[in-house]
Amino acid sequence: MKSLRKHSTCCSGHLPVVNRRGFLKHTSAGFGWLALAGLLGEQTQAQAATKENRPHHAAKVKNVIFCFMDGGPSHVDTFDPKPALKKHEGKPIGEGAVSKRSQSSAGRVWLGSPWKFQQRGESGLWVSDLFPKLASVADELCVVRSMVGELPLHGQQNLLLHTGRIIGQAPSMGAWVSYGLGTENQNLPAYVVLNNDWVPNGGLENFGSSFLPATHQATMVRAKGIPVDNIKPSDSLALQQRKLALLAEQDRAFAVQASTASPIESAIANYETAFRMQTLVPKISDISGEPLHIQRAYGVDSKDEHQHYYATQALRARRLVEAGVRFVEITCPSFDSNNSPWDQHGLLKKNHEKNARITEQSVAALITDLKLRGLLDETLVVWAGEMGRTPHTPKVTPTCGRDHHVNGYSLFMAGGGFKGGTTFGETDEFGNSVIIDPLSIHDIHATILHQLGVDHEALTFRHGGRDHRLTDVHGHVIKDILS
Template identity: 40%
Template sequence: MHPIEELRLQINRRHFFAAGSSAIGLAALSSLAPTTHAHAKSLAEQNGPGYAPGMAGATHFAPRAKRVIYLCQSGAPSQMDTFDYKPQLEQHDGQELPDSVRQGQRLTGMTSGQKSLPAARSIAKFRQHGQSGQWISDLLPHHAKIADDICIVKSMYTEAINHDPAITFFQTGNQQPGRPSLGAWLSYGLGSESADLPSFVVLLDKNTDPQAQPLYSRLWDSAFLPSNHQGVKLRTVGDPVLYLQDPTGATIQEKRKFLDRLAELNSLRLANVGDPEIDTRISAYEMAYRMQISTPELIDLSTESAATFDLYGPDAKVPGTHAANCLLARRLAERGVRFIQLYHRGWDHHSNLPERHPKIAKEVDQGSAALVQDLKARGMLDDTLVVWGGEFGRTVYKQGDPKKFGRDHHPRCFSIWMAGGGVKPGIGYGQTDEWCYNIVENGMHVHDLNATILHLLGLDHRRLTYRYQGRDYRITDVHGNVCRDILS
């Protein structure tokens, strides 16, 4: 075909709009220019407290927190055995759950066929701790040391009654898969403070419970947001990320030249077709290169003091344990990672709860408490929000064998805690009834929690949106209220 005829065929509406986006390629290349945390901080100082170099531009108002560490307790801890003290259960132990308390609320298929629903008192004693006098179970002795630093929310609730939709709801704001995760929304809205690490990092604790619920990558996925906002999972076995050592044996200088040429080729393609995923690909290559340089220093714990290891406990030296991941989370926070998600599995106790629950509580107790203490000692707790909790609660009544009983799923009320980042310390929020079955004061829905988290980071959950398939989406959908009562 004659060159002029070929050119005529190429000039169509699609080609016109694609060619008009050539500036995107230049913008993508400019974004690869090496930047440092100090430079990002300088930009923030020049532009005021609301500035953030994220996709959505500036924050909506001055933030209280810069980052989030979310300690997800997958499987759902029992609230009446951890943070919601119910002395009346001593008298109710063994009694049938009254219909006036249950109020016809649905049960799972695991207990709906039980002829009897006898109440079970807490498997551990509760004591008051700190100047605040917060009640905390003896299953969590190290949490007693942070009683004055945490806000215990005893009135969380959700609509989801099974694990998969419930944890998906917490992480993405919807029970059905396919929505961006909270970390991806924050990455999209705020960008990253780090030039060498992703804005969103995921850590999975080693699983020691054979009945632990599975986890899915969609819980930290970006869904329809640009894919560079998805969580990056650090592995606990072998290298934390694949190909940390270049399998080709190329030097850093050779790798740098290769990526520069590849970025040029991708930018040319981006200018021709206008596909935003090409921009994401360029960023991914660049981030992978930077992580090859920065990650070895991140995971090298030899610089940590003996006092730090004493604080986190002996498990902190064992990769993949909750304590080790909590220590790694602090190191990630120091290096500017925006959202750090930890998952600990094993709280799903439908049977033999009196033996299994203390074991799992011991696995997470010291590391979780040490993280708060460590951040506070380093002056980081004020601008780091720590969240601890599962996807729903547990029933007050016994499931299965009365002697080796478990507790079934209970979405109507459960407990989580929050610390730092503009949250009032040393308080309890919300109340449940004496059966620990219904909320009687200050309920906090999943959407309210996510709205409050965004608010603490300077984002209005109603304005952090992304248009997809003709609709503006947000993590709180059309719901959610900021819980201002817990804000300091």
């Protein structure tokens, strides 16, 4: 095998012994950067990040918490009241209501909501009885009722929601935020997914970095058991440093011969981040020191294990943004082996209520907690599924449900400079299609980036011969929903 590096030899033909100073010099690009190099290196890295990750304009927010409601919560049962559905329940929808972008046919019948809607808070925002806890923070919610998707398929819509592409093969929103702004805490990654032990439709591409450097992909923190594998070292600090120094030198030597060194450098950077995370991640993940009234508010004390774990992750989300993590995503627990928990084709009432019970108390507590700590103005909470659900069903029965629907659905933002207690856009009287101010997920992405101080058209990465961006060639900032 050809030598990776030329060395001078002594008369015996053996390589000379490397002294301590030489060792430090040769290993300074990885874990071998010990002592003074380690102290100065992090300062240099932070300074470089500040220069490279400067916002395009003054930022309104520093962090995003994305509460992903996988499977598609029903818009007409949550934030978009439609009295006409109950009035015409059981009547055929007719040819005029059929759409290729929803599961529909002329013989299907309208289905009213099992829950009543009430106006909540000082703003009078309409919220269903399905969400009594979220109703208590209605004045903080900015509800968009006019979202339009592309395909009524979970995998494609999940990828669209996360990456801006129905085919994936592109960085996730969190990865773009990490790439554009970096982390506020060099001991933690910029992008963390608080997972609940399953992978949504669309796969890990939902959380990946794709063609961006691998340092920007999500760090997974699980709800059950040890939050992050191998976060606690089995070796002493000195032995670990020696092992990592050797690993870094081998990686750099390989990078010399590789066609491109960037993936290898990204791997080294990930090792370094993991090394620094060893102390902070277990500390942040451990919520036992939180006051009991805070834990109860989130629902950590729930006897329902799914609610307990979701509440634990929501409380961790607050702790992570306090520590400087830019983008945090929380996934929903699956209580019936369905990796699309809100996907109720049948048993709509039973299972939507189960999902609401698991998640909404924690989301409401998170919004309240952030506000009490003075963090809601600088933290944006996003609540969204990948689609809505049909306002019609094949047949009205006690166990009927709703099918996939992308012609019109809802999501909300709280904090982060969005107008609380307001709605934007409108669907028709049945909630079947958008009639006023249709928006795509590209518009939401553009607006989120804008609040973070990033111009979505200027945040680009050269790949495959052209400049790519989260919003592709689409998207506009929705100024009307910003305060």
